[in-house]
Amino acid sequence: MLLPFLVVGGLGLLLLVVSLVIGDVLDHFEMGDGLVSGTALGIGLTVFGAAGALTVGAGLDLVWAYVAAIVLAAAAYVASVLFVRSLARSSDGVPASAIGLTGVATASISSSGGEVSLDGPGELERRLAWADAPIAEGSRVRVIEHAGSRVKVVADHA
Template identity: 50%
Template structure:
């Protein structure tokens, strides 16, 4: 029983290390040999071994069940880790030139914006050379790590060769 308790405890410790420091034991880059998978396998090996031992089974069956449960848990955990690694893009996209809207007042040091670009699902921390109120359209001019420098989005200048719209206050009076 001591062996199962010790290996289960080592598995729990490895899970804690993984939560704090991440998966630093990913040998193949695909998640099949990873610290979370090993940790989960050890926890289930220890738990299932202790449970089957206390049920009074022969020692050979205790080990067979514990090893099988540990391997199944390891395989499932490795597949989950691999799936999560594939689903994350991992590469930062350059958002310079993207447009969006201010979600809070933007100052020279703080603020939040939401960008319109595909794949942008979170707000970004932003700052600007001038104060920009909430709800104003902006354009990203520079990226500084997770923060972006923004400026007001200015509409394209009107073409002087085009006549003004009739309902525009600058339209020539007809008469």
């Protein structure tokens, strides 16, 4: 009686680990605007197995084990889909404007390119940059234009 819950829970755990390690395995199906997610499905199946096993272990009838497992798995699935969708929206949002931010040139900057590290909220990585006049590595810079993830900078003499 316990075996079906253990098998489904184990498969859910495997799907969850695979989705977390190599990426969401169901991403390329694009069904229902993120309604089908390998991560969420893995969570739902794992909760189904755990809830069913715990209910059977508590000595309740098998029918209640399935009811509890289905209800809790559905709730976990919906909660995880909403959570994953919320995370995706926050990471796919329009980047905040970097105009006016200052930073340091981490590589020499010219009209063909360069790299900067900016001092702003959410600026954890380096950005590709360009400038009309050459700027030496280590110089302070200020952003005057923003194009996608690249920024146009000028030397900041402040």
